[in-house]
Amino acid sequence: MTTPAxxxxxxxxxxxxxxxxxxxxxxxxxxxxxGFLGPNGSGKTTTLRMICGLLTPDGGxxxxxxxxxxxxxxxxxxxxxxMTQRFGLYEDLTIRQNxxxxxxxxxxxxxxxxxxxxxxxxxxxxxxxxxxxxLSGGWKQRLALAACVLHEPKLLLLDEPTAGVDPKARRAFWxxxxxxxxxxxxxxxxxxxxxxxxxxxxxxxxxxxxxMARGTAQEIIQASGLSALVATGPGADxxxxxxxxxxxxxAAAAFGTKLHVCGPDREALWRAVAPFRDRGIQWEEAQPTxxxxxxxxxxxxxxxxLEAA
Amino acid sequence: MIDFFAxxxxxxxxxxxxxxxxxxxxxxxxxxxxxxxxxxxFAINADPKxxxxxxxVSEHSELSRSLVSAIGNTGYFTVTKEAATEAExxxxxxxxxxxxxxxxxxxxxxKLIRGEAPQIAVEADATDPATTGPAMNAVTQxxxxxxxxxxxxxxxxxxxxxxxxxxxxxxxxxxxxITRYNIVPGLLGVILTMTMVMMTALAVxxxxxxxxxxxxxxxxxxPIEVMAGKIAPYVLIGAVQVxxxxxxxxxxxxxxxxxxxxxxxxATLLFITINLAIGFAFSTLAQNQLQAMQMSIFFLLPSILLxxxxxPFRGMPGWAQAIxxxxxATHFLRIVRGLMxxxxxxxxxxxxxxxxxxxxVIVVAVAISRYRVTxx
Numbered sequence: 001m002t003t004p005a006x007x008x009x010x011x012x013x014x015x016x017x018x019x020x021x022x023x024x025x026x027x028x029x030x031x032x033x034x035g036f037l038g039p040n041g042s043g044k045t046t047t048l049r050m051i052c053g054l055l056t057p058d059g060g061x062x063x064x065x066x067x068x069x070x071x072x073x074x075x076x077x078x079x080x081x082x083m084t085q086r087f088g089l090y091e092d093l094t095i096r097q098n099x100x101x102x103x104x105x106x107x108x109x110x111x112x113x114x115x116x117x118x119x120x121x122x123x124x125x126x127x128x129x130x131x132x133x134x135l136s137g138g139w140k141q142r143l144a145l146a147a148c149v150l151h152e153p154k155l156l157l158l159d160e161p162t163a164g165v166d167p168k169a170r171r172a173f174w175x176x177x178x179x180x181x182x183x184x185x186x187x188x189x190x191x192x193x194x195x196x197x198x199x200x201x202x203x204x205x206x207x208x209x210x211x212m213a214r215g216t217a218q219e220i221i222q223a224s225g226l227s228a229l230v231a232t233g234p235g236a237d238x239x240x241x242x243x244x245x246x247x248x249x250x251a252a253a254a255f256g257t258k259l260h261v262c263g264p265d266r267e268a269l270w271r272a273v274a275p276f277r278d279r280g281i282q283w284e285e286a287q288p289t290x291x292x293x294x295x296x297x298x299x300x301x302x303x304x305x306l307e308a309a
Numbered sequence: 310m311i312d313f314f315a316x317x318x319x320x321x322x323x324x325x326x327x328x329x330x331x332x333x334x335x336x337x338x339x340x341x342x343x344x345x346x347x348x349x350x351f352a353i354n355a356d357p358k359x360x361x362x363x364x365x366v367s368e369h370s371e372l373s374r375s376l377v378s379a380i381g382n383t384g385y386f387t388v389t390k391e392a393a394t395e396a397e398x399x400x401x402x403x404x405x406x407x408x409x410x411x412x413x414x415x416x417x418x419x420k421l422i423r424g425e426a427p428q429i430a431v432e433a434d435a436t437d438p439a440t441t442g443p444a445m446n447a448v449t450q451x452x453x454x455x456x457x458x459x460x461x462x463x464x465x466x467x468x469x470x471x472x473x474x475x476x477x478x479x480x481x482x483x484x485x486x487i488t489r490y491n492i493v494p495g496l497l498g499v500i501l502t503m504t505m506v507m508m509t510a511l512a513v514x515x516x517x518x519x520x521x522x523x524x525x526x527x528x529x530x531x532p533i534e535v536m537a538g539k540i541a542p543y544v545l546i547g548a549v550q551v552x553x554x555x556x557x558x559x560x561x562x563x564x565x566x567x568x569x570x571x572x573x574x575x576a577t578l579l580f581i582t583i584n585l586a587i588g589f590a591f592s593t594l595a596q597n598q599l600q601a602m603q604m605s606i607f608f609l610l611p612s613i614l615l616x617x618x619x620x621p622f623r624g625m626p627g628w629a630q631a632i633x634x635x636x637x638a639t640h641f642l643r644i645v646r647g648l649m650x651x652x653x654x655x656x657x658x659x660x661x662x663x664x665x666x667x668x669x670v671i672v673v674a675v676a677i678s679r680y681r682v683t684x685x
Contacts, residue, residue, distance in 0.1 A: 049684060053683070054526055054683055055683055056685050073683075077527060077528060077529040082524075082527040084520065084524050084527070086520035088525075088527075089524065090323070090327065092327050092331070093323065093326055093330075097323075100322075101319055105316055105320075105530050106528070
């Protein structure tokens with residue numbers, strides 16, 4: 001049996017009285033790309049930091065690459081790569097100097113060739129002597145990723161690596177992630193983008209410190225039990241404000257000229273849209289999207305919080 | 310062990326590269342010592358001479374003229390005003406036009422003849438005691454010498470008598486009492502305290518502020534490696550600063566250096582390292598660069614005021630001396646003054662060196678225990 005790359009149970013982190021991560025279990029098998037999703041402040045970064053040994057959990061335990069995340073921190077750090085949300089390389093060093101520094105810290109052999117190869121792969125060989133601070137956001141992210149994988153880690157933890165990066169650079173970044181995964185590297189990547197979530201092998205959704213859903217995109221959609229309707233026709237997209245607060249509707253949003261409505265109960269959903277069925281608008285059943293599910297889950301999490309309070 | 314040195318080397322290279330790129334800081338570290346040396350060296354004088362003085366001479370005799378010129382010859386007084394009345398003299402002193410008023414009474418000679426011990430008044434604006442102190446001491450001597458010379462014939466009996474004991478004053482190590490000789494070694498301690506503490510305190514908090522600390526912590530580098538790597542380049546800079554100051558002090562002010570250079574190097578390296586470690590310890594407490602800066606200044610003040618640099622150490626009350634003893638600069642000052650001016654030996658300085666070594670151990674222990682491998 002293969003050891004999971006990440007296997008943590010009951011992770012808890014508190015800041016004062018606030019529980020930021022509340023009993024999170026997470027198990028990821030080697031070579032998988034797992035998307036880590038959730039609203040802002042839901043505990044994604046804190047969870048990633050606990051997994052890579054940057055934070056000590058207040059509860060729970062687990063292993064990362066077979067090493068205990070609390071007592072064998074140094075071993076985890078040596079074999080995992082963590083890319084911080086904020087650019088963590090030195091802007092006052094050149095691109096090459098940054099990579100060399102990282103390489104030296106990891107005690108890499110043939111540092112020169114390793115850095116050369118990395119620069120080549122990045123396409124930054126010609127700019128290697130420029131200051132890192134002069135790079136654009138997209139390039140910085142790619143450089144940070146290159147620095148993370150310089151020591152050939154078995155696990156990558158990426159904290160919102162593509163935030164604020166243009167679509168082309170994002171695409172390039174994800175191609176790189178998949179290339180790495182095909183070499184057997186496990187990737188846990190937090191993101192807010194749905195298209196990125198769909199590019200992951202599996203997804204973990206966390207809200208307000210609690211893990212709410214786990215599985216492939218398809219599994220999560222099915223497990224949610226949501227139904228969705230799509231309206232087409234003149235003025236369909238303008239119905240969103242009327243339907244958003246209707247009973248049985250969790251979300252109503254316009255997509256171009258179409259309206260997408262969803263709710264937990266199919267019958268209730270049809271009843272809710274009944275007043276808007278004439279006027280030449282066609283309603284059709286559709287598959288709920290990941291976004292529908294996440295908004296629904298977020299609502300549930302808020303309800304749980306209110307009940308607990 | 311090899312891992313340790315490899316990662317330490319990685320840190321040192323990185324710090325050195327960053328330092329080299331930070332031109333302003335780099336320049337500051339060499340300009341500040343020179344500017345301070347020149348300012349302190351040329352501007353500060355604890356034994357001021359030629360102070361403006363008004364005389365109120367009511368008896369115009371040969372004796373009074375001799376007395377006034379004798380007082381002038383001490384070098385401490387320059388007669389700038391001659392007051393006609395007591396009120397005028399008072400106003401001069403009040404306004405601060407003069408530092409001293411010397412009054413010679415109208416009946417000086419008459420009283421001398423009668424053996425009535427006339428009074429010569431020296432009034433000083435003593436708002437700053439340091440200014441007037443040495444001058445006041447010089448007056449008595451000048452007057453006595455003049456009287457001994459001038460009182461002849463029938464007045465000879467009024468001459469000041471020889472003291473029963475002759476006191477031989479011998480100012481050693483700095484016979485001319487040149488303030489610079491004392492200031493320059495002290496300045497060494499102050500400049501090193503200022504730049505070294507601040508540099509490391511900023512170097513570490515900068516990592517935190519720019520978000521590079523999280524990245525550094527995520528890599529397998531140990532606290533001692535980070536600390537030693539941050540400190541090492543600055544040790545070199547500190548050493549260069551010291552060389553610059555000592556060389557400039559010799560060329561500009563002719564400050565002597567009579568002791569062992571090797572011993573001086575040991576003491577200086579020890580002191581530099583302590584200050585760097587203190588800076589590192591501050592950086593583990595400070596949240597940002599501003600706080601690190603404030604802490605450095607908070608530490609710098611007692612290092613200037615209580616170390617014996619600004620004021621005589623022995624003149625401070627017991628509690629202040631106790632605080633002073635806990636400041637590295639105090640001990641460094643004693644060593645440097647001992648070495649440069651007095652030619653002290655290693656054995657004589659061993660106690661001060663031991664105190665510095667102990668301080669280093671304590672500060673490093675605190676800094677290391679405060680440094681977090683995690684972000685908790």
